[in-house]
Amino acid sequence: MSVVRKAVDQIGWSTHVKELRKQPEVVPPRRYGTNYVARYFFNWWPNSERIEIASAEVDATTKKLKSLFINDRANPKIWSEPPKTDVPLMIDTHAPPPKKGEPSALPPPSLPPPTPIK
DSSP states (O other): OHHHHHHHHHTTOTTTOGGGGSOOEEEOOEEETTEEEOEEEEEEOOSSOOOOOEEEEEETTTTEEEEEEEOTTTOGGGOOOOOOOSSOSSOOOOOOOOOTTSOSSOOOOOOOOOOOOO
């Protein structure tokens, strides 16, 4: 839990998302057959609704934060202005459409088949 609190403090959200000061729902590592998935999940829920405020995932072996989600719809105080850049957000290339038989974009990479968990 200290790993999550440290990360939230570092990005400055601990002052904006008061609910993160409350005790989260803790989901310990789960067992699948003879193996354990060494991950802790922390979920913050408000008292009145079932809209998740935040969630985090910590690797129990390395004690490193693997995932942090803060629901910006439930916490609009974390919104900020986009960074100022001289690059337009949308680029209009005025490129002609591809000719018949030409790909319009690169095809997605092929992924190996998933391996089942035993």
